[in-house]
Amino acid sequence: MHTLLGRRTAHAGPLLLALVSAACTQSPPHAPQAKATPPVQAAAPAKVDLNRIFPAGPGRELVLNNCTTCHTFVPIVILRMSKDAWTRNSRDHRERVKALSDTDFKTLYEYLVANFNPEKPVPDLPPELLQTWTTY
Numbered sequence: 001m002h003t004l005l006g007r008r009t010a011h012a013g014p015l016l017l018a019l020v021s022a023a024c025t026q027s028p029p030h031a032p033q034a035k036a037t038p039p040v041q042a043a044a045p046a047k048v049d050l051n052r053i054f055p056a057g058p059g060r061e062l063v064l065n066n067c068t069t070c071h072t073f074v075p076i077v078i079l080r081m082s083k084d085a086w087t088r089n090s091r092d093h094r095e096r097v098k099a100l101s102d103t104d105f106k107t108l109y110e111y112l113v114a115n116f117n118p119e120k121p122v123p124d125l126p127p128e129l130l131q132t133w134t135t136y
Helices: 002-025 060-069 074-079 083-097 102-115
Strands: none
Touching: 060 102, 083 102
């Protein structure tokens, strides 16, 4: 009898394996079907016209290429400092841009004094850009 049971099991094995395999690859009829979710759309980054905010002139590229390596341009355009304040700021920042020649450094600050002073209006900036505010 033991031999007979062994034979039945031996013949049933491949059939049982095929049934189990088929059952594992198909969803049961009562299982909920997964719904495809649409991809999450990221908010488009705020677009800013740098030409409107940073007028052309000597020093513009120096500001954009040097000041923004440590912080965003938001404090520069929002603070609108006086000539004296920019002079104090230049003394605090000289060591941060050692690669600039003294002439380029002077040109950079002349640009800041001329274009970002209390007489100039503060540009409208998108709220997400204002959140990038950093302190000196």
